[in-house]
Every structure is written in structure tokens, then in C-alpha cells.
Amino acid sequence: HVQLVESGGGSVQAGGSLKLACKATGFLVSSCAMGWYRQTPGQDRKYVSVITYLRTDRMEYEESVKGRFTTFRDPAKNTMYLQMNNLRTEDTALYTCSVLPSGDNCPLQTTYTGPGTQVTVS
Numbered sequence: 760h761v762q763l764v765e766s767g768g769g770s771v772q773a774g775g776s777l778k779l780a781c782k783a784t785g786f787l788v789s790s791c792a793m794g795w796y797r798q799t800p801g802q803d804r805k806y807v808s809v810i811t812y813l814r815t816d817r818m819e820y821e822e823s824v825k826g827r828f829t830t831f832r833d834p835a836k837n838t839m840y841l842q843m844n845n846l847r848t849e850d851t852a853l854y855t856c857s858v859l860p861s862g863d864n865c866p867l868q869t870t871y872t873g874p875g876t877q878v879t880v881s
Contacts, residue, residue: 761785761871768876771846779841779876781856788858789827789834791865795841797852797878804855808841809863822848846880853877 767779785788794809806818808830814829820829829848832839839856860867 761858761867763858763871763873765854765856765873765876766855768854768878770879770881773880775846775880776842776844777846777878779843779854779856779878781839781841781873783837783839783858786858786865786867787834788832788837788839791867792859792861793832793839794857795830795839795854796857796872797850798875799852806881807854810839811857814820834857843878846855846878851878856874 762784764782765779767777771777792809792811795807796804797807798804806821807824808818808828810830810832811817821826827844829842847872853875855872857870857872858867859870
């Protein structure tokens, strides 16, 4: 049973930091591509970052978060993280994580997404 649960959101002042976690069950985080996304009311869900699985991790970021956000995963905790620094008001959103059916060693056939964690920057 695949499940993703996000945590670590909250309210923070502009310039502050938060570290989000995406705890996975039912698969190994090191075996599939995984991504962070965010959504604000009335807007489409947008890509923030992704870790691809190509034998070694490769991270990619949406342009506005480059240099401020870092994504990584801890296989020992089977968890993916998003370290967010120098937060801006425009980063306010519901942040969700997804695991992607990325082939190779990934056993999944469809995308799974967690319920999300709210980040509010004022």
C-alpha cells in the first residue's frame, strides 16, 4: 500500500526557513523519481522540484526557487525532504509530494500524491 505523508509546514516570516518532509510507505524512496509541487487557491498545481532516479540522484528546480530550496532524500528514513530558505510571500501554498512511475527499478505503475502541508509566509 503506497502512502505519502507530508509534514513540516507552518507560518513563517519572509526570509525565514522551513524544512518539509515526505514520509513514504509501500516503496523505497531511493528507487523512484519524486517531486515537490505547490498549489494556491484558484491556481493549478505547479512543479517545485524533482529528484530523478538515474543510478545517482539528480535534482531539478523551478526557476524561482533555485538557490533557495534544496531537495534530498534519506533512504534510512524512507523520506524525501525540501529545505526552504529565504522564504518569500509568494512561496505561500499547499505543498505536496508525489512519487512518479519512473521505470527502471521503480515498481510503481502510477503517480501517487500526498495530502499536503500548508506553508504560509508573511
